[in-house]
Every structure is written in C-alpha cells, then in structure tokens.
Amino acid sequence: EDKVVQSPLSLVVHEGDTVTLNCSYEVTNFRSLLWYKQEKKAPTFLFMLTSSGIEKKSGRLSSILDKKELFSILNITATQTGDSAVYLCAVFRMNNNAGNMLTFGGGTRLMVKP
Amino acid sequence: NAGVTQTPKFRVLKTGQSMTLLCAQDMNHEYMYWYRQDPGMGLRLIHYSVGEGTTAKGEVPDGYNVSRLKKQNFLLGLESAAPSQTSVYFCASSSTLQGYEQYFGPGTRLTVT
Numbered sequence: 001e002d003k004v005v006q007s008p009l010s011l012v013v014h015e016g017d018t019v020t021l022n023c024s025y026e027v028t029n030f031r032s033l034l035w036y037k038q039e040k041k042a043p044t045f046l047f048m049l050t051s052s053g054i055e056k057k058s059g060r061l062s063s064i065l066d067k068k069e070l071f072s073i074l075n076i077t078a079t080q081t082g083d084s085a086v087y088l089c090a091v092f093r094m095n096n097n098a099g100n101m102l103t104f105g106g107g108t109r110l111m112v113k114p
Numbered sequence: 115n116a117g118v119t120q121t122p123k124f125r126v127l128k129t130g131q132s133m134t135l136l137c138a139q140d141m142n143h144e145y146m147y148w149y150r151q152d153p154g155m156g157l158r159l160i161h162y163s164v165g166e167g168t169t170a171k172g173e174v175p176d177g178y179n180v181s182r183l184k185k186q187n188f189l190l191g192l193e194s195a196a197p198s199q200t201s202v203y204f205c206a207s208s209s210t211l212q213g214y215e216q217y218f219g220p221g222t223r224l225t226v227t
Binding site for chain 1: 118120147149153155156157159160162172173204215216217218219221
C-alpha cells in the first residue's frame with residue numbers, strides 16, 4: 001500500500017530557530033514530491049522535487065529529495081511567526097487504474113513563538 | 115482571476131440528508147479534484163476529473179458522487195450524509211496531471227449530526 005509519512009507530527013520553536021521537517025514515502029510509480037504550506041485555509045504550493053540531490057530554494061525555505069532513501073526534507077531557517085502552519089508533503093504517482101494521483105502525508109504542524 | 119472557489123463555506127446536515135458542493139475555477143484547467151481533510155490524516159482524494167464529462171474514483175470515493183458537466187465546474191454530491199462524512203472538503207485544479215502544482219479552493223467545512 002502506498003504511503004507518505006511526515007515527522008514530527010508537531011513542532012514548537014522560537015523565532016530565529018532553524019527547523020527541519022521530514023517526509024518519507026513508499027509509493028509505486030513515483031513521479032515527483034511536492035511540499036505545501038497550509039495556514040487556516042487552502043494549501044499553497046511551495047516546491048516540487050523530481051530529481052535527487054538538487055536543492056530547491058525560496059527565501060528562507062529549502063528542500064531536497066533523496067530518491068534512493070525515499071525521503072525529502074524541508075528546511076526553514078531564521079523562522080518567523082508567519083511560518084506557523086501545517087506543512088504537507090505529497091507524492092505524485094502514476095496509477096495505472098486511476099491516472100496520476102497525489103498522495104498526501106498527515107502533515108507537520110509548526111508553531112513559531114515570538 | 116478568482117482562482118478556485120467553493121460554495122458553501124460551511125454547512126450542517128442531519129444524517130440522511132443530501133447536499134451538493136460546488137467547485138468553480140476560472141483558470142481553464144483540464145483537471146479537477148475533490149479531497150477531504152480529517153485531523154492528522156492529510157488530504158485524501160475522493161474523486162477527480164481529467165476533463166469535461168469525465169470522472170474517476172480516488173482513494174475514498176464511497177458515499178460520494180461527482181459530475182463535471184462544464185469544464186469550469188466540478189460538483190460533489192452526498193446522497194445520504196453520514197456522521198463519518200464530517201470533514202473539511204477541498205477542491206483543487208491543475209493544468210496537467212504531470213505532477214505540477216494543484217491550486218486549492220478555500221474549503222467547505224461540513225458537519226453531519
């Protein structure tokens with residue numbers, strides 16, 4: 001059975017700290033891995049990773065994929081209170097019976113305290 | 115552009131009642147999706163559509179039906195609501211099924227008593 005597991009489930013840090021969020025996956029027909037940030041409403045797209053070892057970076061956020069060990073990490077440096085959110089990892093895979101599908105992990109809830 | 119919109123934003127149903135959730139997108143996307151989100155379980159795909167007039171089952175389709183009569187709209191129906199369908203429902207759309215970004219609506223919070 002395909003699965004995507006995120007850790008930790010929740011995390012509380014103080015402003016300025018650096019955090020690392022983890023996502024491991026076991027899926028067949030892997031295509032790519034995506035990270036989303038979800039505040040109070042809809043998830044918003046952060047990164048899409050397709051190749052191993054190539055870091056994607058956007059400001060204080062960065063992410064990398066390891067297709068051999070089947071995991072990805074999302075790093076946030078110099079955290080701010082605005083980074084408080086649920087971070088979702090999703091794997092895009094080819095499903096022969098149902099087309100391409102996204103399978104989401106359960107999310108990591110990050111709280112950044114002032 | 116409004117992006118992806120959902121109506122209603124909130125709804126309370128009694129067990130056995132029916133309702134339809136409407137999703138609309140103005141980005142001319144071919145693909146549309148319905149997810150439900152429950153605490154600690156991320157998002158799970160209910161049904162999706164690869165184009166007007168087509169629908170397909172996702173991970174948790176039981177108890178739901180969908181229709182895509184127009185490219186911009188994707189409807190999710192509950193024929194006989196059950197308390198287990200209490201959840202937050204998100205609609206999303208994308209321009210391809212190649213792993214590219216899915217754009218999400220603001221969600222509908224449904225409570226079934």
